[in-house]
Amino acid sequence: MAGPGPARREPRIPFRAKVKVRCESWDRVVALYTRNISRGGLFLRTDNPPAPGGAVLVQLGLPDGRTLDLAAQVAHVVSPERARVDGRSPGMGVVFGRLDDAQRELLDQIVRQAQSEPVVEVEAEAPPEPPPQPPEPDGGARPLEQARPPPSPPLDEESRKLLSALQAELGRLRELRPWEVLGVGADAPEDQIRSAFRVLCKRHHPDGFGGHRAAEVRAAASDCFIVIKKAYERVLALRRLPARTPAPPSAPAGPRTGARSPERTSTEPVVIGPPAPAPARPPRSFVVPPALQPGTGVHPAVPARVPTEPPPAPPAAAQPEEPAAPTAPFEPEFAPTPRSLSSEDLFGGLAGPAGRAAAPPAPTAPAAARPAATRSAGEEGLELYRAQQYGDARTRLAEALRRDPRNRPYRVAHHLSIGFELRAQNREQEARRQFESVLFLDPENADALAALRSPSTDQREQKRGFLKKLLDRE
Amino acid sequence: MATRRAPTIGIDLGTTNSCVAVLEQGAPVVIHNQEGARTTPSMVAFTDGGVLVGATAKRQAVMNAARTVFGAKRLLGRRFDSPEVQRLRAGLPYPIVRGPTGDAWIRIGERALSPQEISALVLEKMRQIAEDYLGCPVKEAIVTVPAYFDDAQRQATKDAGRIAGLEVRRILNEPTAAALAYGVHKSGHPQKLAVVDLGGGTFDVSILQVEDGVFEVLAIAGDTALGGDDVDRRLVGAFAAAIKHESGADTAADPMALQRLKEAAEKAKHELSETLVSAVNLPFVAQRDGQPVHFQHEIRRRELETLTGDLVAQLEPSCQRALEDARIEPRELDHVILVGGMTRMPAVQQRIEAIFGRPPSKGVNPDEIVAVGAATQSAILEGALREVVLLDVTPHALGIRAEGDRMSVIIPRNCTVPTREHKIFATTQDDQTLVTIEMFQGDEVDVRKNRSLGEFTLGGLPRAGAGEIHVEVAFTVDVDGILHVSAQEMATGRAASIKVSACSGLPPSEVARLAAARKH
Numbered sequence: 001m002a003g004p005g006p007a008r009r010e011p012r013i014p015f016r017a018k019v020k021v022r023c024e025s026w027d028r029v030v031a032l033y034t035r036n037i038s039r040g041g042l043f044l045r046t047d048n049p050p051a052p053g054g055a056v057l058v059q060l061g062l063p064d065g066r067t068l069d070l071a072a073q074v075a076h077v078v079s080p081e082r083a084r085v086d087g088r089s090p091g092m093g094v095v096f097g098r099l100d101d102a103q104r105e106l107l108d109q110i111v112r113q114a115q116s117e118p119v120v121e122v123e124a125e126a127p128p129e130p131p132p133q134p135p136e137p138d139g140g141a142r143p144l145e146q147a148r149p150p151p152s153p154p155l156d157e158e159s160r161k162l163l164s165a166l167q168a169e170l171g172r173l174r175e176l177r178p179w180e181v182l183g184v185g186a187d188a189p190e191d192q193i194r195s196a197f198r199v200l201c202k203r204h205h206p207d208g209f210g211g212h213r214a215a216e217v218r219a220a221a222s223d224c225f226i227v228i229k230k231a232y233e234r235v236l237a238l239r240r241l242p243a244r245t246p247a248p249p250s251a252p253a254g255p256r257t258g259a260r261s262p263e264r265t266s267t268e269p270v271v272i273g274p275p276a277p278a279p280a281r282p283p284r285s286f287v288v289p290p291a292l293q294p295g296t297g298v299h300p301a302v303p304a305r306v307p308t309e310p311p312p313a314p315p316a317a318a319q320p321e322e323p324a325a326p327t328a329p330f331e332p333e334f335a336p337t338p339r340s341l342s343s344e345d346l347f348g349g350l351a352g353p354a355g356r357a358a359a360p361p362a363p364t365a366p367a368a369a370r371p372a373a374t375r376s377a378g379e380e381g382l383e384l385y386r387a388q389q390y391g392d393a394r395t396r397l398a399e400a401l402r403r404d405p406r407n408r409p410y411r412v413a414h415h416l417s418i419g420f421e422l423r424a425q426n427r428e429q430e431a432r433r434q435f436e437s438v439l440f441l442d443p444e445n446a447d448a449l450a451a452l453r454s455p456s457t458d459q460r461e462q463k464r465g466f467l468k469k470l471l472d473r474e
Numbered sequence: 475m476a477t478r479r480a481p482t483i484g485i486d487l488g489t490t491n492s493c494v495a496v497l498e499q500g501a502p503v504v505i506h507n508q509e510g511a512r513t514t515p516s517m518v519a520f521t522d523g524g525v526l527v528g529a530t531a532k533r534q535a536v537m538n539a540a541r542t543v544f545g546a547k548r549l550l551g552r553r554f555d556s557p558e559v560q561r562l563r564a565g566l567p568y569p570i571v572r573g574p575t576g577d578a579w580i581r582i583g584e585r586a587l588s589p590q591e592i593s594a595l596v597l598e599k600m601r602q603i604a605e606d607y608l609g610c611p612v613k614e615a616i617v618t619v620p621a622y623f624d625d626a627q628r629q630a631t632k633d634a635g636r637i638a639g640l641e642v643r644r645i646l647n648e649p650t651a652a653a654l655a656y657g658v659h660k661s662g663h664p665q666k667l668a669v670v671d672l673g674g675g676t677f678d679v680s681i682l683q684v685e686d687g688v689f690e691v692l693a694i695a696g697d698t699a700l701g702g703d704d705v706d707r708r709l710v711g712a713f714a715a716a717i718k719h720e721s722g723a724d725t726a727a728d729p730m731a732l733q734r735l736k737e738a739a740e741k742a743k744h745e746l747s748e749t750l751v752s753a754v755n756l757p758f759v760a761q762r763d764g765q766p767v768h769f770q771h772e773i774r775r776r777e778l779e780t781l782t783g784d785l786v787a788q789l790e791p792s793c794q795r796a797l798e799d800a801r802i803e804p805r806e807l808d809h810v811i812l813v814g815g816m817t818r819m820p821a822v823q824q825r826i827e828a829i830f831g832r833p834p835s836k837g838v839n840p841d842e843i844v845a846v847g848a849a850t851q852s853a854i855l856e857g858a859l860r861e862v863v864l865l866d867v868t869p870h871a872l873g874i875r876a877e878g879d880r881m882s883v884i885i886p887r888n889c890t891v892p893t894r895e896h897k898i899f900a901t902t903q904d905d906q907t908l909v910t911i912e913m914f915q916g917d918e919v920d921v922r923k924n925r926s927l928g929e930f931t932l933g934g935l936p937r938a939g940a941g942e943i944h945v946e947v948a949f950t951v952d953v954d955g956i957l958h959v960s961a962q963e964m965a966t967g968r969a970a971s972i973k974v975s976a977c978s979g980l981p982p983s984e985v986a987r988l989a990a991a992r993k994h
Contacts, residue, residue, distance in 0.1 A: 030898050031944065048896055048946070198688040198863075205863045206892060206953050210643065210855030222892045222953065229890050411936070433967040437936070 010038035015114040023056040041095035049077035049092040053177040071097040081171030159214040166220035181231035197232040390417040482614040484848025489674030494600040495849035502849040527599040539567035539733035546592035548675040551627035558699040567729035594637035620676040621647040622696035645954040649680035651847025665808040673814035675701040681800035687861040693799035695792040702816040709739035723760040870915040908933035
């Protein structure tokens with residue numbers, strides 16, 4: 001792992017787990033997947049890593065249901081741009097702050113377990129079969145590309161060069177700490193920060209590229225400018241912080257964490273203390289990060305669920321009471337969408353009404369009444385998947401899922417089949433997305449992990465030996 | 475290809491008057507129109523002989539009041555149902571109707587026209603003025619808008635340009651343009667300034683910091699429904715009441731009388747900026763039982779100030795908010811620049827002076843400075859003015875509806891543009907396969923009190939328990955202040971995106987059709 005991160009002393013162990021992460025620049029807790037762990041830190045996969053140097057709070061789930069909250073600092077990030085080039089996962093490496101004995105003990109346990117954990121193949125246990133359902137949109141087969149201006153008119157030579165230079169610059173900027181983006185020291189005085197920003201503005205503001213009629217060039221310049229601007233705002237905020245609101249005395253004392261009761265109310269802002277001297281740290285003096293915004297409690301171990309009643313007709317009317325925003329970190333934020341989509345659905349794939357309205361009267365039907373066809377389709381699909389006949393497997397699994405949408409093993413195998421199919425067509429990026437979505441369903445899925453580890457389209461990679469590959473250390 | 479590349483012109487598309495400027499040998503020049511005036515009335519008249527724009531439209535307005543449109547800028551990008559439009563409707567000689575997408579349109583005879591089309595006619599006129607002066611076709615323009623204009627209003631302005639056959643290379647905020655034209659960056663010292671822009675239909679105040687050629691807008695505040703038009707309407711109301719009182723004649727339903735009263739009000743308003751008393755003399759303004767009614771009246775500056783006291787008082791909260799958001803004290807300001815014709819009113823000047831504690835800077839032509847700034851911006855876009863950068867901000871907080879009708883702010887107000895912010899949301903129900911993302915702008919916690927910007931749906935989410943599906947919503951505001959929203963389900967990468975203004979206003983196909991139609 002390149003990146004300007006400090007040298008690590010602890011060996012890293014591949015470790016896939018869903019953890020809850022909160023960092024200052026995100027205003028809510030997000031579930032991310034780890035890729036490896038050591039006693040000093042871990043690597044988290046995300047397409048949108050925050051700037052290095054920021055404070056994060058990581059909550060690891062323990063096998064016994066307790067949680068371990070660790071304050072950490074972003075040591076380095078792998079931008080999506082660089083990840084594409086290098087064929088690895090974008091994300092961030094974080095180093096833990098000072099741990100107390102209890103935390104260290106728990107962390108040791110996790111690391112030890114990660115070392116010894118056997119990797120399990122996808123279990124194709126036969127699930128109970130619900131009655132048939134309206135056909136389900138095939139969500140995975142055609143992942144839409146991220147919204148970008150279509151590169152319609154061919155670029156001239158100059159624009160192309162400029163564009164690739166800007167994109168390279170963007171990748172570089174995204175991996176830098178905010179003050180590094182500006183090219184100043186972490187403790188630079190404010191006028192120096194401002195002046196550095198002004199110089200960069202003149203170089204990167206999209207208006208400076210206004211003469212280039214190619215929208216892509218201006219968009220890339222815009223992206224660069226956004227990174228610079230955010231770095232500037234961040235550095236200024238850090239700079240101003242001690243003067244404006246002195247850090248709470250408890251903050252520097254290290255992580256205010258540990259396996260704590262979930263009932264913590266958060267009328268007071270949660271402060272992520274600055275990572276205390278971690279095993280390896282940048283030589284620069286660390287600036288106290290600002291407190292998180294109020295209303296962001298430390299999360300309960302179990303995601304808070306909101307009663308899932310059928311939604312009332314207008315979304316505005318008679319909602320179940322607002323899920324006290326500050327206390328429930330995983331508080332569902334989208335208003336339910338009771339309206340059904342018309343048939344000319346945005347994505348063309350949805351037949352008939354979707355959403356809750358489309359949900360089948362499933363749970364009441366007794367298992368015995370379910371047609372045997374479902375099981376056989378699913379089982380057949382799994383067989384086909386194991387036989388690496390991905391196309392057929394996908395069709396069969398899709399059929400089974402239509403009847404039994406909550407069947408995880410089928411779902412997992414379905415995504416895997418699509419992924420391998422896409423990979424065989426050299427559509428690597430789309431394939432990776434499939435594998436990543438498998439990890440969301442099943443963080444430990446060996447096939448997906450192995451598939452993500454091998455970015456090449458080499459056929460051999462798809463064949464057997466996933467287990468063996470998994471044992472290889474990154 | 476012409477031997478000489480046509481320059482990009484700068485157009486100040488005003489509520490009452492418009493102005494065009496162009497760079498010549500690096501210096502901005504305000505172009506005068508065929509009548510020799512440096513500003514052109516933003517008026518469009520539909521007559522049996524064709525469409526008239528500018529001074530000719532204004533001259534015949536009395537005879538043709540119901541088919542002469544002024545102040546179309548106040549309708550740009552506005553919903554018919556919005557309180558601003560409903561307030562405007564009363565007392566306008568031309569009828570406002572609901573357009574096909576729910577926007578406010580203008581009915582002329584049998585036809586309903588969008589304000590974009592009216593504004594396009596004005597822009598086309600400004601283009602012609604520039605072409606006559608330059609002697610070459612003009613295809614590109616920078617058009618200014620009030621800083622407080624929202625996404626829909628900016629997009630509508632851009633569409634108007636496209637209909638007029640102009641590629642709008644940049645939508646520029648009027649106060650920022652004024653600051654650029656004022657030339658504070660040439661002094662070499664870091665400076666802070668306030669630009670107060672009170673035009674025909676809008677008011678906004680911007681606080682800027684200028685250093686090393688970088689114009690950084692620190693805060694914007696304002697009111698897109700406050701301007702000289704409101705003063706005129708107060709006067710018209712006062713005159714109509716006086717007529718009714720004197721003779722019993724009702725002028726409210728008579729477009730021609732209203733138009734004459736409006737002209738008289740404008741004239742009185744202008745005169746009262748210079749003198750203490752103005753005489754109004756309108757013979758045959760109305761009829762009562764077959765008898766002609768004449769109106770002769772004297773109005774004093776004091777009376778005008780009493781009539782409009784509350785309007786002038788509305789300046790203060792916005793100015794205070796801008797100062798607070800910029801985190802500066804009035805005494806830190808080096809300049810206060812006044813823009814827009816309404817700032818000539820002595821009561822306005824006094825109020826501004828009281829708020830900022832310093833007299834406004836002299837030597838600025840409030841009618842022309844914005845167009846000059848727009849022309850100067852073209853040099854920045856062309857790379858001829860490398861040492862200057864304008865950093866504008868978002869005037870409104872932008873967010874989406876979250877559970878419980880809470881406004882979940884994604885981009886706060888006064889955030890430097892371009893900018894992009896992400897926020898992650900979770901589903902609220904088991905097996906929820908689609909989410910509707912409804913965008914809003916405004917500062918209220920309850921979204922229903924904020925202005926809706928539209929919505930779109932992300933469907934095809936994998937079935938899972940409530941809260942297990944995470945959707946990342948990204949808001950991007952481009953350098954023109956126009957919002958683009960995308961949403962992506964984090965696991966599958968299923969994505970949807972939208973240019974927000976697509977939810978209202980004219981669909982792109984309609985803009986293209988109108989643009990093509992105008993060419994013939």
